[in-house]
Amino acid sequence: MITVIQAKERINQATKTLKSIEINLSDGLNKIISEDIISPINMPPFDQSAMDGYALGDIASESYQVIGEIKAGDNPKDLTLSKGQAIRIFTGAVVPNGAIAIAQQEIVARIDDSIKLTATLIEHKNIRPKGEQIIEGQLALEKGTLITPATIGFLYGIGIDKVSVYSSPKVAIIATGSELVSPGQKLTLGQIYESNSFALKAAIETLGVEASIISVKDNYEITRDAIKQALENNDLVLTSGGISVGDYDFVGEAFQEVGVKEHFYKVQQKPGKPLFFGKKNETTLFGLPGNPASALSCFYVYVMPTIKKMMGHTDSFDLIETATLTSPYARKGSFTHFLKAQVKNNKITLLNAQSSAMLSSFAAANCLACFPGEQEAWNTGDTIQVIRLD
Ligand code: AMP
Ligand code: MG
Numbered sequence: 479m480i481t482v483i484q485a486k487e488r489i490n491q492a493t494k495t496l497k498s499i500e501i502n503l504s505d506g507l508n509k510i511i512s513e514d515i516i517s518p519i520n521m522p523p524f525d526q527s528a529m530d531g532y533a534l535g536d537i538a539s540e541s542y543q544v545i546g547e548i549k550a551g552d553n554p555k556d557l558t559l560s561k562g563q564a565i566r567i568f569t570g571a572v573v574p575n576g577a578i579a580i581a582q583q584e585i586v587a588r589i590d591d592s593i594k595l596t597a598t599l600i601e602h603k604n605i606r607p608k609g610e611q612i613i614e615g616q617l618a619l620e621k622g623t624l625i626t627p628a629t630i631g632f633l634y635g636i637g638i639d640k641v642s643v644y645s646s647p648k649v650a651i652i653a654t655g656s657e658l659v660s661p662g663q664k665l666t667l668g669q670i671y672e673s674n675s676f677a678l679k680a681a682i683e684t685l686g687v688e689a690s691i692i693s694v695k696d697n698y699e700i701t702r703d704a705i706k707q708a709l710e711n712n713d714l715v716l717t718s719g720g721i722s723v724g725d726y727d728f729v730g731e732a733f734q735e736v737g738v739k740e741h742f743y744k745v746q747q748k749p750g751k752p753l754f755f756g757k758k759n760e761t762t763l764f765g766l767p768g769n770p771a772s773a774l775s776c777f778y779v780y781v782m783p784t785i786k787k788m789m790g791h792t793d794s795f796d797l798i799e800t801a802t803l804t805s806p807y808a809r810k811g812s813f814t815h816f817l818k819a820q821v822k823n824n825k826i827t828l829l830n831a832q833s834s835a836m837l838s839s840f841a842a843a844n845c846l847a848c849f850p851g852e853q854e855a856w857n858t859g860d861t862i863q864v865i866r867l868d
Pocket of ligand 2: 654656
């Protein structure tokens, strides 16, 4: 059975970034830019006033004659200031020809059409020069940049409304199990509510990715056909349940029959030992265990970085965040343990109710604390890796 590190390496190796597409920038949140973006304009596009006040023809006159007004949006191309002259101006307005500085109104005394400065001013003060932020033709954002709300604002601000990004995967989730009932229905003895597909879909949506859901009973043909169809129409397929060794676990057999190439089955970890990973042509397939905490844990450890890599993230498989334990932890054996925990101010509190069948602690957790296979005991204050859930 392979280790967690080996499992991640194999998935990382088998995962390719998807093709580049052009989209509306407004749809770009959380996507990764796939080509360098060059600024098509100077920003600001003109010398711009940074203050409400007065544009001055010089900074040394005793008083200035106010000869006009320019507000944001005005086009004052015919206005020119000479020495001893001023123009009333507002933030964002075009600085007129001949202006040496802008005096903010707080340092100006005005009587009729004449003003005096009540404090000294230096040249260019309160003028945002044309191209101060970025110059036409300059690199605005590098290929590989994540699109955030600020990125969207910055790019719209320089007149860009279309961007090339890496595609998001098309994802299907197949929930297997004859005991599973959809929400809203009444449970009869032996039944439980289907919850894995909803948790997985929600986790996928945090990446701005859509997922479709299919539910199947524990029937070999139905399971096989659902998997076959999902593999044909998606970049990524997640199955939940049916991957263990029970008489009604049909998923593994179905994978074989539809021609899935197995990369591994089972990992030295708790929860989530019976994790399957494979490929059919270009489509990636995870067979997630059915136990809800196992399925979700495997999602965060393996599926999340896979989706991110498909979307152009380059470091999604590197666990880099660490924090310190507030209690000791010990366990036997060589399996990696992923424990539901709360991390705050870099301190980890392990939660109760760690069973793979339970989601109660997962629902209260903001991280998974990772206890790798090589070690058996940890002390308070030890630094370990965490996978953030938020
Ligand atoms: P399995 O791997 O199919 O044997 O399922 C393991 C456990 O997880 C069983 O107790 C199932 O009832 C439960 N389970 C499987 N799939 C789901 C699901 N989609 N939602 C909630 N519980 C599930
Ligand atoms: Mg089952």
